[in-house]
Amino acid sequence: MTMETALALAGLAVVLALTSAAVSLLAKRVPATLRTVATPLLGLAGLAALAAGLAALVLGGSIQTTLPLGLPWLPWHIRLDALAGFFLLLIGVVTCAVGLYGPAYVRGFEHSEDSLTALGGFSGLFVTGMLMVVLADDAFLFMVAWELMSLSSYFLVAYHHEHGANRRAAFLYLLMAHVGGLMILLAYGVLAAFGTGFSFNELRVAQLPPMWAGVAFTLAFVGFGMKAGLVPLHAWLPAAHPVAPSHISALMSGVMLKVAVYGFIRVVFDLIGEFPWQWGVAVLSIGSVSALYGVLAAMMQSDLKRLLAYSSVENLGIIFIGLGLSLLFLSTGFRALGALAFVAALYHCLNHAVFKGLLFLGAGAILHSTHERDLDQMGGLLRRKPWTGLFFLVGVLSISALPPFNGFVSEWLTFQAALQAWQLESGVLRSIVPIVSAVLALTGALVAATFVKVYGVAFLGQARSRHVRRARRGPWGMQAGQGWLAVLCLLLGAFPTWAIQLIDAVPREVLGSGLPQAGTHGWLWLTPVSAQTASYSGPLVVLMLAGIGLTAFWGLNHLWARGAPVRWVRRGDAWDCGFAPPSPRMQYTATAFAQPIRRIFGLLFTIDESVTEQEDGTTRHRLKIGDRFWGWLYLPIADAVESAAKRVVRLQSGSVRVYLGWTLATLVGLLWIIT
Amino acid sequence: MDHYLTLPGWGIAFVQSFLYIALAPLLVGWVRKVKARLQNRRGAPLLQAYRDLYKLLAKEVRVAHTASPLFRAAPYIVFTATWMAAATVPLLVVDLPTAAIADIIVLVGLLALARVFLALAGMDVGTAFGGMGASREMMIGALAEPAMLMAVFTLTMTAHSTNLSSVIDQHLADGFMLRPSYLFALGGLVLVAIAETGRIPVDNPTTHLELTMIHEAMLLEYSGRHLAMMEWAAQIKLLLYGTLIANVFLPWGIGRGVSAAALGLGLAAVLAKLAVLGVALAVGETVLAKMRIFRAPAFLNLALLLSLLGLLSHVILEVGA
Known part of the structure; x- marks a missing residue:
């Protein structure tokens, strides 16, 4: 070809x-x-x-x-x-x-x-x-x-x-x-x-003075960052992505945000091509803030699709952390390390597209059969929709960056790039990178907590509402769409060396240097910097996890069970420490699950929580969690626009002559500027 | 890397990983025994933990009607992931193939995998205690994991490698050098180990009060061999953290190269170090009281801060010095 x-x-x-x-x-x-x-x-x-x-x-x-x-x-x-x-x-x-x-x-x-x-x-x-x-x-x-x-x-x-x-x-x-x-x-x-x-x-060949290059970079970063949903320009994303039909949400979150990343890479890495280290620091900081804020906001949500949208903010943050590291290394002359961070960012782009697409399709499958987006109404879906449940679990494990799935590999590569920060000359830069990697580590752990909440509340336990209890398996086409992405999650996690050899063409073309040493030890071993520095074997981890797990299962259930005097597994009511049989309403809800995290990181959000006693003696709990950035950034701008509009409205007299006068004045003004 | 991947290397890695599952109950028994003596009790025999496991393995399994297949798969996944994580930590000798398959970041990832399945299993039956335990466990884990990563990054930045064998090699080659970054990292890692293995003051492994439980609350619905797997995994995790602290921060005595003498010396050294750490843990658990659950974040923030200080003091003071 x-x-x-x-x-x-x-x-x-x-x-x-x-x-x-x-x-x-x-x-x-x-x-x-x-x-x-x-x-x-x-x-x-x-x-x-x-x-x-x-x-x-x-x-x-x-x-x-x-x-x-x-x-x-x-x-x-x-x-x-x-x-x-x-x-x-x-x-x-x-x-x-x-x-x-x-x-x-x-x-x-x-x-x-x-x-x-x-x-x-x-x-x-x-x-x-x-x-x-x-x-x-x-x-x-x-x-x-x-x-x-x-x-x-x-x-x-x-x-x-x-x-x-x-x-x-x-x-x-x-x-x-x-x-x-x-x-x-x-x-x-x-x-x-x-x-x-x-x-x-x-x-590409345009010669920009440093100041104008800085202006072009800032404009491109803000423009593409707005589309990519980076904090603080993310406000549209959690509002817009959930309300589209679910397969479109998958395209928007999985793909359209990546097109913004593409634009950023094309303009900054390819067209501008030369950059000072300050740009790297700017991208790193915005990326870190997005990653951490995105996951915390996701943790607070009970609406499944809104939660997934906030988690996209977090993942785009991780991608921009990779790109920021790449800019930092490239601007200080470490081309190979720049390529490593660049590959990590691209790999995460691909991974996020796959697992976020999968999760949105899963959310759509739930919506399709239960008409429900609120986690607090779900429960027990794994037994009602076993295939969607299985595929969603793969998505959850991938997005939580757990081995041996794909999210882990890209996060591992980002960490490997960050751990090479000791090579940087400047002490300030050397200490920025560890702080960023601490943020990345915290983000990764919080993602796991968030998605345990999602899976535990939606798919495990007992159904919390009638329409969820009636959920049935979806049509095969919907399952096939999810299955294709779930298989990719596992393949991209198990065979990272091949994936990286494929991606390697991109940094070779854009940056002029790739990761030649990534696959020098064969397809079994991923050695991004050198075998001495770090190695990971995706296939062997998969093989060993599956091998040991299945052996233990078989050994205990078949070899050990032979000659057992009693029935080997008996079903009964839940024990629950001997209290009354648990009803679905006694389960932890998504809101309850997030409460400890909400308590720790509550300062970052506007939380309005109240418990009121109703007239009939029941109590009502109300919780409203707001985005602080609304108050910090968006409302002041909206107010300014509104008050400016109020002043401008005086021009609107209703008289055609006055309008013609203004038109003439504008025309004269413009002519004056041109000449 | 190629010098790791030898046939004897694989053989010893195999033996070593089985030593982990064999020794794990012993360490727990030892801690319990020392703790009992400190509290003027005679305590259960040293080998009681083995007997408990055997008893659980032989018992019938009782599973709730509301449990999904995940509930029955989780014990095997938790056990396997924890065991694999342990297998990457050098116990007797360094430079084994397991260290090349999975570096220290993978180790943290495998422990996270085990934690996620533990929490999911806790939520599966749909009881209030299970969800409570899962929520708390994930909160503790979310704060402990970054602290752990920062602590190990301090070591890996010094050794310029995330391979645990290389880290230990580097430390041995440096000789006894008092690095401030190591002390911070050690402090951070000890706090993380206490939180992650569910010991006092974060969690109480012997509690019978459901409302204060974290780890145990997720296991309430388990019985028989499922419970045995879960308990065993928890014991392996304790041994893992103990070995990590013992062999990474005080690597002296660990075998280098494959010989009977190296293996024997390595085993003796690690047993001695673990025995001392076990006593320290027992003393700590005797003199401290369990904290309120919402004091735990402050405890873990301290761990994160210590680890980050370690990393920063390394990149600022030690690199280039």
Whole structure:
């Protein structure tokens, strides 16, 4: 296979996604088109993107072309290289799962009032937008594709627009996406001002003075950070992601946030290319704050999808910690270590796409069969939905960074990069990195606590409400979508050496140095720096865990049990220390589970908790947890805008002559500026 | 790395990992015995812990109607993960293949895996005590794990390797050098070990009062061989932390290379060190009272602070000095 074929596959993916959008126009007449044609086409688009990305990574070259579209003097440039290939792969993996999962899920909408055309059409355009962002090779096409992605996802967030809260979430999303888009546009503008044109090749050679490079970096970091949901620009994310249909939530959290990471890497690592260490520190600090705040906020939530959205903030924080470490090492001349941190960040991108996609699909499966998002109403779902329960468990273990699953490998690599901080010359930098790794360690442990809460409350124990008690297995398509991602979680955890050899093409192309020593001891051993420094054998850990566990199980249950005088396992009521048989309402709820953590880290949130006695003698517990950043950042801005608007409103006199006067004055003013 | 992966190396790693499961009840018995003597009791025989395990293994298992398959799988997963974590810590000799398979970060990860399944099993039956224990355990774990990682990072940064064998080699090669970072890390790790193994003052392994339980609350629904596996895993964890402290901070006596003399000396040395640590633990448990549960975060913050101070004093004072 050549790069031409890979590019053709990528083009095919875009065409398929567009076709899926176009076919959805029929869904108004024939509702079944969405289920039978449009959504499977989306899956095929994912498959094509997956193949194209894989080919680009394996071949390792790059190919450019222009399309006869765009502006007369600026045709659309397209380029497929290793970096684009990696993100195509990532988009493809999750879109494939959505293609498998979607048909059964959208069936539930066929009898509702909601417009199927809007769902299918904007899903297709959304995927098209993401694919085009990654393939774009000039700032113009990039921005067009970026806006396509943002706008189509706005309509998906606003899909259930009959609820006021959803409309508000969608508006906030639209607003922040556009402020972010403006920042990115300005960043390209700064780059272009010192270059000769808008294509990435021309931007890449632009010579920026340090101050303007700093401006471009800041604009790009804020713009892409806003889309990636970094704290404090995260407010839209936990509001917007949960309200979209679940397979779209999987795409938004799993993939769209990664497209923002792609943009950041493209602009900062590829186009700007040279950076002072201060940028690394900035990215590290924002990444650490996002990681820690994100997981604590996730711990506080009882709404499953909202919790998952906050956990995306946390994971994006971890990715940016990796990127920050990479910037830090690269700016101080440690290219190999920079590549290590870079690979760790990319690996975590892929892992997060896989396990967050899986968890959102799982949340969707629960929503599909119980119409419930509130953890405190769930319980006992593992016995009612065994496959979803199993796959969700894999997702939980992966996101909690537990060996031998994939989340552990990327976190391990990030730690390995951080542990090389002793090589840095500056004592200040040497001490920043350990503090960041402490934050990362705390984050990892809190994630485990958060997801024990999720799994323990939702899938274990007894059902807390009637509709959850009636939950049944989902259709096979939904299970297959989750199963594909769950298998990937295990494979990416068990065979990290192969995955890293595949990813290695990206740092070789973007940074000029890779991790040649990662697989020198064969596929069994992962040695990112050197065998002396650290080694991990994913396959052997899997083999030993499975081997010992199964041997112990078999030994105790079969060898040892032989000749046992009594029945070997007897079922009975729960013992519970001899108290009355426990009722479902006596179980720990999600809110109760989080109480110790809430008590320790309560200062970071606005917590409004009260217990009131009702007239009928029962007591009522009310708990409201708010995001402090609202009060710190968003409300002051909203107030400022409002008070400015109140002043400006005086211009609105209602008289046409006055308006014409203002227009004339503006025109004269602009002419004066130009001349 | 290749010099680890020899046939005798694998053989000794195999023997050593079985020594962990064989010795774990002995350490618990020893601590209980010393504690009893300190409290003017005669105490149970040294080998009582083995008898308890045998008794539990032979008993019928009783499982609640409401339990899911996870409840029955969890004891095996907890046991396996804890045992594998222990197998990566050099007990008798250094430079074994197990250290190359899994470094110190993997060790922490495997312990976290065991903790997650323990907590999930606690929540499975759907009783109030199980959820309470799981919530508390995850709170303690969330604060203890970063402290543990920071403490071991201090060591790994000194040795420029996360491989425990290399860390011990480095420490032996340095000779007896009093590094401030090591003292901080030792302090942090001791506090973490107390919290993670559920000892006084964080948790009381012998408590019969459900409302104060952490570890035991998650095991309330277990019986028979399931309970035996869980108990055994807890004992292995105690031995693991003891060995980690004994062999990493005071590595003298540990065998280097594969010979009968090295193995014998290693065994004698580690037994002596563990016996001393066991006495220290028993004394500590006798003179201290259990804390309120919400004092535990302060205790663990101290551990995190000590470990972080160790790491910072290493990167600021010792690197380049």
